[in-house]
Amino acid sequence: MSRAEAAAAAREEPDARTEPHPESAQGRLRPFALLGSELGRLFRRGRTIAMLAALAAVPVLIAVAVRVTNAGGGGRGPAFLGSITHNGLFVAFTALVVCIPLFLPLTLGVVSGDTVAGEASHGTLRYLLIAPTGRLRLLLVKYAGVIAFALAATVTVVLVGVLIGALLFPVGPITLLSGDTVGTAGFVGRTTLMAGYVAMSLLGFGAIGLFASTLTTVPVGAMAGTVVLAVVSQILDALPQLDWLHPWLFSHYWLGFGDLLRDPIVWDSYGQNAALQAGYVVVFGGLAYARFATKDILS
């Protein structure tokens, strides 16, 4: 996004961006104005829309490829791929499996790496803080934007997967990993839980991106660093020699959403993942605050 666009975006939300005083009546009446402006700006950006479209293309591509070749891969390929021809709803699961290692971290890395560094590079960070908005508040709003994008990205993949699967393949009761089948209500419930799980899995990673974004005024640097970290974490997770380290890697439970497809649902990885992500959010959120609060804002 160019500087001009940023200025235009800022002009669109004059209330939020140029609040005269935090204690003014207007500020108190609209406590979420900054959040609303941030979310509006994030989801109206061409780049965000393009990334969501790219994510939506993954399930479409999978479904069309399976439909055209009419082959389930014969046990090879990502998990659930073989089930798609029997039941189109599995497109959503396959798409999640495919997106989690690279596409979701890549897009979230772009969004979280851009949070502070992007404003700094546009020269808008100064004005945001002069507004005046507290630095903590700005950081929280930026992180809220990251969370919103993580949710939107996951929901996009799942929803598009379900829709395209239902369009191209027969739909029926879902066979769980345990061999039991669940009907529509069970499917909707479990899919919602799964989207929540995947979005939650990305929170720690998002916090790392936020911290990286406070370190530099070059957004590309923060984005690249964050995405590289996601890849490194997954490589470390694949090395059996480092198994003592695995439970501490933020990517360790990323594929744990499979536990939601068992009967009864195994909640262990949900709980462990939540604790791990909370740990990462606290540590890197703290670091991001410390860095951002002590930083000289020069742009």
Place this chain on the structure above:
Amino acid sequence: MKRLLKWLPALVAPVVVVGAMAAPAFAGARTAESAKSGTPSASAVLALVAKSGTAHYSGTLRQTSDLGLPDLSSLQTGSGAGSADGTAGILDLLTAPHTAKVYVDGPRKQRVQVLDSLAERDVIRNGRQVWVWDSKKNTALHVTSPTTSAARADAPTTTPQDLAGRLLSEAKNDTTFRVTKGSVAGRSVFTLTATPKPAGTLVSKAIVSVDTKTGVPLRVELDARGQATPAASVSFSSIDFRRPAAKNFTFTPPKGAKVTTKRLSTPGANTPNTSTPGTVQQSPDNRRPGSFEGPSVIGSGWTSILAVPAGSSGSAFGGLGELTADQSHLVNELTQKVSGGRGLQTSVFSLLLTDDGRVYAGAVPLSALESAAR
């Protein structure tokens, strides 16, 4: 100063996180200490285990092994640890860590649910019905055993105490036993440690931790000589002694799954071993007809060696020449060349496959197997 203060949250956060992680461990240590009082004898502990057959519980089981073997999950098709057939399935169980859910409701209803990444293997026993399910292969094996009550009637009517006593008096010749108190999965346990006396075995210790109230073994560990980490351990990370819901023990194969049905006809035949799904799937056509010379045991106690003659009915192995390309690749990967065959040396046991099809195995060094084979 003010700048420093702003770094405070960043410094405090890791401390808080690590503290939160470590707190349960400290709490566990305290309960373990408070349980210091009289410890029962080794035979009393074993009798406690023998009585636990009617217990009902559900829990999470973690299995790790460090046999000095490479983790072979990467050798199999990329995405799939645990998807392979027969031998490779067992290898996967031996070399990679696993988590399983266990549901037990008395002696007739059991379920082991192996939680693989985005896949699952199940063994469900409900009375005479046994189901083995593999989600990755989309196959279900249905085994119906003949009336289990007949098999039960054959069981000797000795009390658990008698049995434990007899077992121990036999083992006492070459084993020292020690009972301590501890805690596993938040339960207080009696830990029975068996230390072999003979120097010829690879096993340095076998440890069983038994729940003090119910007698359910909560942790089993096998230690190898000269190795700090356990060679193999199976341990409950959490356990719940309420009766598991009945629907955990029912299984209906999903539409589209390949179902194999097997009926065990011989009266009194044992139901398949529920702990290792791999062994259940062994197909009978691997067996060779002909000589019925069974396996024999050389020596006694910890240093005993199991010898399976070539082509016997108990052996699925028909000499190194008869392996398929895949199998021999796996065998070559695992074993080393020794005189007269190929040997596998792990930290707690050795296996020798001779060129003429004999198999030797034991908890002894490979050299002892070689001299037994000569």
